[in-house]
Amino acid sequence: MHNYQLHSKQKSAITSMSAVLVMPLLMMASCGKAAVPPFTQYSEYAVCAANVDDAADVKWATYLKSHFQKRATDKDCIIAAKAADASQLQVNVDLDPSMSTDYAVERDDQHITLRARTTEAMLWLQYQFMAAASEQDARFTTDDLPAAVLSCTQDTAGTFAFEYRGIYSPSNTNADLMPILGTHNVDFDWGLWGHNLRKVFTDGIPQEAYALVGGNRDSEQFCFSSEALYKAYENYVIDQYGEGNNDEIVRFAVMPNDNSIVCMCAACRAAGNTAASATPAVTKIVERLARRFPKHQFFTSSYTTTATPPTHRLPDNVGVLVSTLALPLQTKINGSTAEQRKFETTMKTWKNVSRHIYVWDYMRNFDDYITPYPCMELIKTRLQYFKKMGVDGVFYNGSGYDYASFDDVQTYVIAQLMLNPDADITQLVSHYYDKAYPVTASIYTDYYLSLEQKAKQATLNPYSGIGEAVRMYLDADALENFWHKLDGGKGKAVDTERRNINEMLTALAFTRLELLRLQPKAPSAEKKNELLSLLSAHTAFKDLNNYRESFGEVDKYIAEWRTSSPWLINNGNKLRGTSITSTTKLDPEYADLSVLTDGKAGFASDYHTGWLLNSSAQLSLTVPQGKLSGNSTLQLTFLQAPQWHIFAPASVEVWQGGKLIGKTMPVANEGRNSVKVMLSGVKISAPVEIKVNKAERSGRATIAVDEIEVM
Structure with a gap:
């Protein structure tokens, strides 16, 4: 588990939820309505508050007009409201907390109404509109925005599949882009996250806050019955976030350190702790904090010493983070394996005692960030499964701030899948690359989707080496072909596209070296040195210093290649090629x-x-x-x-x-x-x-x- 309003008359029902997040280019007019004109037909866009007497409507209409105008080469085409005519599209903005869905788009020839239930949904919807308009109307530039998934050319509505949608990846570290993409990041939107309990102590940790094990205090774990721990946490919340309010939820985690140590002091034993379970004492402090701060949310974990759920119902502002590490990453999730049955039992038990169920899921090979890890089809299946199980929040543990190949497209796709787990991955990938990589889109799209097809029937391991990647989905010749096509296509690319291509070409030198290590014979010194020289250029990219979660410095990897070789000079070894056998049960x-x-x-x-x-x-x-x-x-x-x-x-x-x-x-x-x-x-x-x-x-x-x- 690794360590972020207005009032308007309700209108008639629009389209069904199945139309929520399909690709813009494929959306058709619904409900028998004639197709609306393309955005190119309008000479002006009039941005209006749906209710001029509602301050929230006025605020959000002003916001949309300002940001839409910033992206226009012709500033005069964005105007205030006036009498409508055929050359004008009137854009109405309506923030309505009484809506039954998170957002809605209502469209006819001369009007589009953007309606949202929350400020979070309104911000997302406005940028969807701007990105969608720019795809048709060349007067607008939205290179800084992700590709839209709403075309805004027809009536549609939707509710986000999960209330919390966290992605811990380098492509999701821009605080301005997160709400536009509809994502969260634990480093930005949690008051305290993961196994970081030490942070609540500002003047050192008193001995009484440590776990008592075998009569001695153990600094590797906490005593969750400690009054010093509670007071430190309480003061931390007050100092950093105050009492809270109803407009902005702040989430806090209360988790033991990542080990099997359980405090067995008299108070913890009285709470119900056993040598294997800290759930009783942890639950007690979580509930105490939740009652003290009713406008904040507090989360415990279902992991190691807190894997056993409590036996009573928790307050409404208490949730749980359930690790999926023991749930194999595969498309077949039907309760047919022991791991799946155990996970389902865990989920159902927690659902009985907690209102908020979040899962802590994984999107990376933590032993190799750089080698492609095509997990989107597998994650889509998991998100559909999580939604069915009643999960209301998902956190995807990626590579944090370290480079991972294809991280940008995967972050984009996961963001869309967390909004709608039924979205089409092929369309999402194609649309993303068409916008973000206009010169090399087909090279990226074809190769990445080929990886996804091969991995679709695989079981991926979040801690594995190059050999398993080759067994499951990675073809050395195909990777080499992709690398050379990309290298050949970068000449016409500019700015961000060119920089991203160069970083991928540099990073994949690592995977190409790893593939060499699988070969029975040593490559030429020229080939080895060429790849090492290419990988050495990683210093030009600030996020390309590590290739794994821990103990994975790229410079040390390069040094190991230069000081040693996988191919031993031991032709005189009499055991070379001998078949060794074993009576031991092998892993x-x-x-x-x-x-x-x-x-x-x-x-x-x-x-x-x-x-x-x-x-x-x-x-x-x-x-x-x-x-x-x-x-x-x-x-x-x-x-x-x-x-x-x-x-x-x-x-x-x-x-x-x-x-x-x-x-x-x-x-x-x-x-x-x-x-x-x-x-x-x-x-x-x-x-x-x-x-x-x-x-x-x-x-x-x-x-x-x-x-x-x-x-």
């Missing part, structure tokens, strides 16, 4: 034993490629008879990477016929570690078993083994 993602004898080294910066990972207490590997002699030295390579819970083994033993014939105790240093087991003077007459014994660690621990060599 499904790491069942390919050929990586142990393929002559290719894994990088210390990446545990996915070239390494065999195993979480068993003991990994057993068998070398067939005839490959070792009595004067052999076995050399094994392990990874020591505590940041990923990967540790070198406690010991390596070599057995033959039930007899121990060699043993070593590795001394682990950060990164790659080679250890040797001497077999001198031992007669080898049968298959040899190598037993790799995992080091004893509290919590999660994994072994990563690379090449096995005979020295």
